Amino acid sequence: MPNATVKVPTPLRPLAGGVSELSLEGTTVGGVIRDLAESNPGLKRHLFTADGKLRNFVTVYLNDEDIRFLEREATPLKDGDVVSIVPAVAGGSPTAPRAHLRSASRSGGTTPAPEAFSKDDLRRYSRHLLLPEVGVAGQRKLRQAKVLLIGAGGLGAPAALYLAAAGVGEIGLVDFDSVDLSNLQRQVLYSTTDVGRPKLVAAKERIESLNPGTRVVTHEQRLSAENAMETLAPYDVVLDGTDNFPTRYLVNDAAVLLHKPSVYGSIYRFEGQVSVFDAERGPCYRCLYPEPPPPDLVPSCAEAGVLGVLPGVVGVLQATETVKLILGQGEPLIGRLLLYDALALKFRELKIRKNPRCVLCSPHATQKELIDYPAFCGVPSVEEAAARERLPRVEPEALRAELDSDEPPFLVDVREPGEWSIAHLPGAHLIPKGELPERVDELTRAAKVVVYCRSGIRSAEATQFLLDLGFSNVRTLHGGINAWAQRVDPSLPQY
Numbered sequence: 007m008p009n010a011t012v013k014v015p016t017p018l019r020p021l022a023g024g025v026s027e028l029s030l031e032g033t034t035v036g037g038v039i040r041d042l043a044e045s046n047p048g049l050k051r052h053l054f055t056a057d058g059k060l061r062n063f064v065t066v067y068l069n070d071e072d073i074r075f076l077e078r079e080a081t082p083l084k085d086g087d088v089v090s091i092v093p094a095v096a097g098g099s100p101t102a103p104r105a106h107l108r109s110a111s112r113s114g115g116t117t118p119a120p121e122a123f124s125k126d127d128l129r130r131y132s133r134h135l136l137l138p139e140v141g142v143a144g145q146r147k148l149r150q151a152k153v154l155l156i157g158a159g160g161l162g163a164p165a166a167l168y169l170a171a172a173g174v175g176e177i178g179l180v181d182f183d184s185v186d187l188s189n190l191q192r193q194v195l196y197s198t199t200d201v202g203r204p205k206l207v208a209a210k211e212r213i214e215s216l217n218p219g220t221r222v223v224t225h226e227q228r229l230s231a232e233n234a235m236e237t238l239a240p241y242d243v244v245l246d247g248t249d250n251f252p253t254r255y256l257v258n259d260a261a262v263l264l265h266k267p268s269v270y271g272s273i274y275r276f277e278g279q280v281s282v283f284d285a286e287r288g289p290c291y292r293c294l295y296p297e298p299p300p301p302d303l304v305p306s307c308a309e310a311g312v313l314g315v316l317p318g319v320v321g322v323l324q325a326t327e328t329v330k331l332i333l334g335q336g337e338p339l340i341g342r343l344l345l346y347d348a349l350a351l352k353f354r355e356l357k358i359r360k361n362p363r364c365v366l367c368s369p370h371a372t373q374k375e376l377i378d379y380p381a382f383c384g385v386p387s388v389e390e391a392a393a394r395e396r397l398p399r400v401e402p403e404a405l406r407a408e409l410d411s412d413e414p415p416f417l418v419d420v421r422e423p424g425e426w427s428i429a430h431l432p433g434a435h436l437i438p439k440g441e442l443p444e445r446v447d448e449l450t451r452a453a454k455v456v457v458y459c460r461s462g463i464r465s466a467e468a469t470q471f472l473l474d475l476g477f478s479n480v481r482t483l484h485g486g487i488n489a490w491a492q493r494v495d496p497s498l499p500q501y
């Protein structure tokens with residue numbers, strides 16, 4: 007007879023002897039479910055009506071198919087099939103509250119006296135205290151925990167709010183930015199009235215008003231190889247909410263060298279990634295990506311755009327993993343990379359293995375300290391930045407005069423079409439930087455060319471590219487269209 011695994015959902019486990027899954031023999035889906043119900047009378051009442059029909063708020067899946075679209079209870083089983091019972095659940099009300107409370111008090115033998123928490127604390131955290139996996143002991147672990155958030159932006163914002171709400175005792179924040187109007191589309195820590203204020207000042211106020219029991223320690227600095235070890239050292243868990251590769255490798259390396267877990271999240275347009283890197287128990291970020299991609303292949307959120315709710319999902323997943331690490335509960339996302347595609351609404355999971363030759367976390371590690379991260383990631387050095395400064399360029403006011411003259415320059419916009427539709431200069435030609443090599447013919451008859459982008463970085467690269475091709479009269483618009491909007495045409499939006 008075929009042998010199938012039956013998965014019991016959390017709310018029904020107290021009615022099934024506390025098990026989450028069991029292995030049953032049977033020829034049909036209905037057969038194994040009925041066998042399970044016969045041996046657990048509480049479950050039977052829940053799953054079947056008095057006249058023996060499967061209740062219609064209980065959905066049963068065979069592997070990933072609803073049996074209602076197969077042969078219902080008569081759907082045949084093969085060896086190794088997975089039968090899942092998926093009951094309708096509504097948020098916070100547990101299906102079997104007494105059973106939950108019973109199991110909570112069962113673990114009470116080792117639970118410290120609840121008097122350690124004030125009456126208000128007990129009320130604030132009551133939904134946690136009801137969970138056997140948290141309880142008073144877990145809530146105390148949360149209160150004693152110190153979590154460092156690298157970046158108080160899209161990922162750090164939701165993570166900070168949920169960690170504070172959960173009762174994490176100390177939250178460290180590393181950031182050096184001020185709140186910009188364009189942050190508010192996703193960085194839910196900040197309000198419109200915070201625009202222009204230092205992020206850490208606004209964040210500390212917001213977090214402490216949410217939970218006065220959470221201490222917020224601010225590190226107003228750019229994380230660097232010089233300060234990273236000292237900054238990370240006092241914390242139990244690091245939550246990596248950075249948006250650039252030099253800082254990402256720096257956070258990973260410092261966490262590995264300090265033997266601390268780092269909860270990783272990253273976002274790009276509509277897609278997110280989450281993992282937990284803990285070299286003591288699994289791979290590190292370098293095991294997954296030994297080398298960073300070249301900088302011109304990785305547009306930032308500012309260039310590529312990001313769906314505002316995406317960092318909410320990813321940041322909350324990071325907060326979830328952080329809470330689990332603190333509680334020591336569940337299966338952490340160690341050795342697994344979770345991929346989230348918001349457009350398709352799909353989660354996928356890939357296995358990450360520890361690289362036996364990882365330079366950082368393997369037994370043969372050669373890297374014993376922090377390195378020069380901007381150089382490792384190919385970020386322009388001081389010399390390259392200076393070379394960019396020496397490129398022929400034009401200031402916005404001068405370009406305005408030239409455009410009004412009898413011989414206006416050929417104006418090339420090297421941004422992406424979405425940026426073009428936010429704002430563009432009159433008479434400009436849109437040729438995204440990536441298409442420039444194939445479309446360079448469009449420029450050959452121009453006597454003089456001016457290239458612009460958002461802030462002047464991409465246009466500098468494009469200018470260098472055209473100069474290398476032999477174009478003689480090419481200049482970049484210094485400061486990009488944002489400088490133009492500031493100094494020449496305030497009616498244009500800045501972004």
Ligand SMILES: [Zn+2]
Pocket residue numbers: 285289290291292293294361364365366367368
């Ligand atoms: Zn590694």
